[in-house]
Each structure stands twice: as C-alpha cells, then as structure tokens.
Amino acid sequence: MDYETISILVRLAWLAGASAFVIGLMRMNSPATARNGNLLSAGGMAVAIAATAIVLLARPTEGGEFNGIGWAIIVVGIAIGGGAGLYTARTVKMTAMPQLVSLFNAVGGGAAALIAIDDYLGLGVAPSPQVNVATVLDIVIGSITFTGSLIASGKLQGLIAGKPIMIPGGRIVTAGLAAITVVGAFYLWAGNLSVPVMLIILAAALIFGVTMVLPIGGADMPVVISLLNSFTGTAVAMAGFVLGNDVLIIAGALVGASGAILTKLMADAMNRSVINIMIGGFGGGEGTVAEAGSGGSVRAIGADDVAIQLAYAQHVIVVPGYGLAVAQAQHAVRELAELLEEKGVDVKYAIHPVAGRMPGHMNVLLAEANVPYPQLKEMEEINPEFERCDVALVVGANDVTNPAARRPGSPVSGMPILDVDKARSIVVIKRSMGRGYAGIDNELYTNPKTGMLFADAKDGLASLTAAVKAL
Amino acid sequence: MSPELLAALTVFVLAILVGFAVISKVPATLHTPLMSGANSIHGIVLVGSMFIAVEATDLASQVLSLVAVAFAAMNVVGGYVVTDRMLQMFKRKPVAPKTVDLPTERAEG
Numbered sequence: 001m002d003y004e005t006i007s008i009l010v011r012l013a014w015l016a017g018a019s020a021f022v023i024g025l026m027r028m029n030s031p032a033t034a035r036n037g038n039l040l041s042a043g044g045m046a047v048a049i050a051a052t053a054i055v056l057l058a059r060p061t062e063g064g065e066f067n068g069i070g071w072a073i074i075v076v077g078i079a080i081g082g083g084a085g086l087y088t089a090r091t092v093k094m095t096a097m098p099q100l101v102s103l104f105n106a107v108g109g110g111a112a113a114l115i116a117i118d119d120y121l122g123l124g125v126a127p128s129p130q131v132n133v134a135t136v137l138d139i140v141i142g143s144i145t146f147t148g149s150l151i152a153s154g155k156l157q158g159l160i161a162g163k164p165i166m167i168p169g170g171r172i173v174t175a176g177l178a179a180i181t182v183v184g185a186f187y188l189w190a191g192n193l194s195v196p197v198m199l200i201i202l203a204a205a206l207i208f209g210v211t212m213v214l215p216i217g218g219a220d221m222p223v224v225i226s227l228l229n230s231f232t233g234t235a236v237a238m239a240g241f242v243l244g245n246d247v248l249i250i251a252g253a254l255v256g257a258s259g260a261i262l263t264k265l266m267a268d269a270m271n272r273s274v275i276n277i278m279i280g281g282f283g284g285g286e287g288t289v290a291e292a293g294s295g296g297s298v299r300a301i302g303a304d305d306v307a308i309q310l311a312y313a314q315h316v317i318v319v320p321g322y323g324l325a326v327a328q329a330q331h332a333v334r335e336l337a338e339l340l341e342e343k344g345v346d347v348k349y350a351i352h353p354v355a356g357r358m359p360g361h362m363n364v365l366l367a368e369a370n371v372p373y374p375q376l377k378e379m380e381e382i383n384p385e386f387e388r389c390d391v392a393l394v395v396g397a398n399d400v401t402n403p404a405a406r407r408p409g410s411p412v413s414g415m416p417i418l419d420v421d422k423a424r425s426i427v428v429i430k431r432s433m434g435r436g437y438a439g440i441d442n443e444l445y446t447n448p449k450t451g452m453l454f455a456d457a458k459d460g461l462a463s464l465t466a467a468v469k470a471l
Numbered sequence: 472m473s474p475e476l477l478a479a480l481t482v483f484v485l486a487i488l489v490g491f492a493v494i495s496k497v498p499a500t501l502h503t504p505l506m507s508g509a510n511s512i513h514g515i516v517l518v519g520s521m522f523i524a525v526e527a528t529d530l531a532s533q534v535l536s537l538v539a540v541a542f543a544a545m546n547v548v549g550g551y552v553v554t555d556r557m558l559q560m561f562k563r564k565p566v567a568p569k570t571v572d573l574p575t576e577r578a579e580g
Contacts, residue, residue: 024512042551056521056525073536074524077541080544081540082547085544097503101510104546111520118527121532226506243519243523250482255512257490260491262505265502266502359500378498
C-alpha cells in the first residue's frame with residue numbers, strides 16, 4: 001500500500017474516532033448507557049492512536065532515515081505516562097477521585113501547551129498570523145489550565161488550604177499578568193518572531209493559573225475543575241490548528257463546548273454563577289457576621305437514644321454529606337441501613353445535587369458501598385417525603401440542609417436545600433458545631449426537633465449500628 | 472486565509488456546536504462522570520504529541536515531546552480508567568433476596 005492510501009485510511013480512522021467521542025458523550029447523558037458510552041469513547045481513542053502510529057511509520061521521512069530516538073520517546077513516554085495514569089486511576093480512593101481528575105486535566109493542558117512551545121521553538125520565520133494566533137492561544141490556555149488544575153487538585157487533596165487564599169494585591173497581580181499576556185500575544189500576532197517574548201507569555205500564563213484559582217474556596221472547586229476541563233479542550237483544539245490535525249480540532253472543540261455547558265449545569269445546581277465563582281471569595285464569610293449560638297441552644301443526644309428512635313421508626317431518610325465522604329463512612333452507613341431494613345424500617349437516601357465534593361460524587365461513594373441504586377433519591381423526589389418521615393439522619397451534611405436558604409439575606413439564600421427540618425425528628429451526626437463552607441450557622445441544629453450526636457461520621461454510625469443490634 | 476485553514480475552521484465551529492448540543496438534560500448524578508469522560512477525550516492530544524516526538528531532532532524538542540507524550544498518555548489512560556471505575560458503580564444490581572447476598576470480595580479503594 002502506498003503512503004497516499006494509508007494516509008486516507010488513517011484520516012478515516014480519525015473520523016471514526018471522533019464520531020465515537022461524540023456518540024460516547026451522548027450516551028454518557030443517561031445512567032443506563034453511560035458506561036457503554038465511555039467504553040465506546042475509549043475504543044475511538046485507541047483507534048485514533050493506533051492510526052497515528054501507522055501513519056507516522058508509513059510516512060516517508062526526509063533523507064529516508066528512521067527517527068529511532070523519536071520512536072523511543074513515544075514508547076517510553078506512553079509507558080511512563082500510561083503506567084502512572086493506570087496505577088493512580090486504579091488505586092485512588094473514590095473520595096479522592098475529584099482531585100485525580102483535576103490532575104489528569106492538568107497534564108492534558110500541559111501536553112497541549114508543550115506542543116505549541118515545541119512548534120514555536122522550531123520556527124525559522126514568523127508564521128502566518130492565523131497559525132500564530134493558534135500557537136499563542138495554545139500556550140496561554142494550556143499553561144493556565146496546567147497550573148490552575150494543579151492548584152485545584154492540591155486544594156481538594158488538602159495540600160493547599162481549601163479556604164480562599166487572598167494574596168495582598170492579588171487582584172492587581174492577576175490583572176498585571178493578564179495584561180502582560182495580552183500585550184505579548186499581540187506583539188507576536190503582529191508578525192514578530194521572538195522566543196523571549198514567547199517565554200514571558202508562558203511564564204505569565206503559568207503564574208496567572210495559580211493566582212486565578214488560589215482565591216477560590218474549596219467548595220467551588222468542582223465548578224473550577226469543570227471550567228478548566230473546558231479550557232483544556234480549547235487548548236487541544238488550538239494544538240490541532242498548530243499541527244493542522246482535524247481529530248485534535250474536533251475532539252478539543254467538542255470538550256471545550258460540552259465542558260462549558262457542563263460547568264454551567266454544575267454552577268446552576270449550586271445556585272451560583274460561574275462569574276461569581278471565578279471572582280472568588282464566597283467561602284470567606286467576611287461580609288456575614290453570624291454569632292455562634294445566636295438561634296438558641298443545641299440538644300446533644302446519645303447513640304442509644306438515637307438507636308431506639310431509628311429501630312422503631314417506619315420511614316428513615318439518611319442525608320449524607322461531605323462529612324460522610326471525608327470520614328469514608330459510606331460502608332458504615334450502608335451497614336446501619338441494612339440492619340434497619342431487617343427490622344422492617346424503610347430507608348432512603350436523600351442526595352443533594354452537590355452532596356460530597358462534586359455533583360454526583362455522593363452517588364458514586366454510596367454505589368461503591370453497594371447501596372442499592374433505587375434507594376438513592378434526588379432532591380426533588382425526596383423533599384415531599386420528609387414530612388412523612390419519622391427520623392431524618394443527617395450524616396456530615398451542613399449547608400445543604402440549612403433552612404436559612406429559604407430566606408433572603410444569607411450567603412446560602414436561594415440555594416436549593418433538602419427539607420430536613422420538615423421531618424418529625426432529626427438526628428445530626430457531626431463532629432462539632434463547626435460551620436460549613438458558607439461559614440454560617442445552621443438553624444437546623446437549634447431546631448427543637450433536632451438531636452445532635454457529636455461524633456466522627458464513621459464512629460457515630462458504628463456506635464449506632466452497635467446500639468441497634470443491642471436492642 | 473488558506474483553504475486548509477478555512478476547512479479547519481469549519482470543522483472547529485461545527486464541532487463546538489456539536490459539543491453544545493451533546494450535553495442535554497443530564498441528571499446531577501452524572502455530572503462528575505461526564506466531566507471525567509470529557510476530560511479523557513482531550514487526551515487525544517497524545518496524537519499531537521506523537522507527531523512532535525517523531526520530528527524531534529534536537530535535545531530541546533526531544534525533552535519537550537517526551538514530557539508531552541507522557542502527560543498526554545497519563546491523561547488518556549488514567550482518564551478512561553477512572554471514569555469507568557465511577558460508572559461501574561452505577562450498574563443496577565439485581566434486587567436479590569437478602570439470604571443470597573453473598574459477600575463479594577472487593578478490593579479496597
């Protein structure tokens with residue numbers, strides 16, 4: 001087969017790969033077909049990469065010599081990167097999964113930026129303005145998402161403080177970096193070939209990524225990661241323009257656009273606007289002064305009392321939250337629920353759209369603990385049922401249960417909440433009276449119907465299970 | 472504007488429109504896996520990294536392309552595997568009677 005034919009076949013294989021990405025994403029819109037969609041997408045990726053290897057092997061090289069070092073780079077690079085990806089993806093605890101996704105996003109953006117940097121360094125003359133635009137955009141966007149995603153990942157992992165970090169004059173620094181990037185970009189677009197200017201843009205974009213994400217609170221990280229994911233898609237599309245490769249353009253643009261929509265959906269679920277989040281500072285609680293204990297006293301309750309309430313209830317709704325995720329208590333909660341079901345208690349789980357660390361994260365954690373999927377109820381579905389429920393057991397959830405959200409004037413105002421306060425009796429397992437991300441007191445805790453079981457989510461649930469067994 | 476660039480721009484714009492259309496009413500449950508799935512797709516940057524690697528002749532290019540290939544491969548492999556792990560958990564378990572609820576050995580983590 002001659003090179004021309006191979007080249008055409010490879011382009012067709014790329015087209016098939018790109019189609020698999022589109023169909024795969026569509027299938028990931030619904031739980032029933034999601035896994036299959038992801039596998040289809042992975043298959044498309046395998047085809048696209050194999051086709052690339054074939055076309056690179058078949059390509060007539062200048063002087064006819066085989067670039068052995070180049071191929072060694074590919075093989076070694078794939079072995080190292082693929083191995084690291086495989087190992088981390090298989091061993092990560094499901095609670096730490098969001099930061100891993102952010103890390104994968106960082107390296108994707110980094111790779112896109114490196115392609116443009118390499119391309120730029122190899123230029124002998126200034127390229128046509130159109131290609132130049134793509135190159136510079138690729139460097140800028142790729143670098144921002146590289147450092148930005150690393151910071152987001154570090155915040156979720158706890159390596160960097162999750163609370164918004166305000167650098168003195170940070171806004172000015174960020175604006176200055178943006179200005180440097182824009183001026184440098186226009187200088188290069190004007191047809192100047194300058195490696196030092198490219199490096200200055202690169203440095204400014206890398207630091208910009210850091211200063212952009214640092215002031216944003218940990219609670220908003222999911223939206224930030226999703227936005228950076230969309231950025232990486234755009235950077236990859238730009239890399240496609242640099243290299244003149246359609247499959248990069250299609251896949252990159254696809255992720256850029258779908259990622260943007262997804263970011264908006266996530267922000268909507270938290271009743272936040274993307275712009276607000278990027279401006280940062282919500283979690284700081286500076287503007288809202290709420291004195292602890294202002295709403296009345298808190299009633300502490302012991303595990304034995306709670307066990308009796310639960311065992312003799314008919315309907316129990318478990319409200320799992322972030323505290324359950326950090327305490328890795330998903331298995332403990334399932335054990336308690338199974339025990340109660342044996343006693344004839346009807347147990348359901350109320351899943352707030354942003355419970356856990358990311359939208360949908362709580363479902364993943366509970367599914368990992370073998371909680372039957374039909375017991376997981378989304379907010380709209382479960383809210384009317386709280387009135388009929390005997391005990392609502394809140395495990396490490398805070399802001400998503402705060403009735404203050406129904407009134408204006410609070411940082412959580414307007415956020416959709418679970419109507420836990422409508423239950424006949426409420427038990428909250430919580431380590432202390434600490435505040436949630438919003439930095440305000442939860443009126444639910446001072447509700448006369450509420451008993452507070454002060455314990456770590458896992459220990460508290462274990463003691464409840466033991467107490468129910470002992471009845 | 473060259474014909475090649477025009478063609479590339481056409482593809483780019485249409486792919487953006489497809490991207491907007493492809494995400495419809497997604498239940499919040501799937502937001503995280505969907506983001507992770509989209510994250511793996513931009514691992515296609517591995518294709519680009521392979522192109523610069525075979526053309527790398529000087530040391531700078533070789534180092535840059537090695538890092539690019541490794542980064543992109545991590546994005547692809549890790550992204551798909553972690554997404555699959557998440558989605559694996561959504562499989563509907565048969566509503567088995569409690570007595571045959573065999574404790575399946577699950578690797579931790």
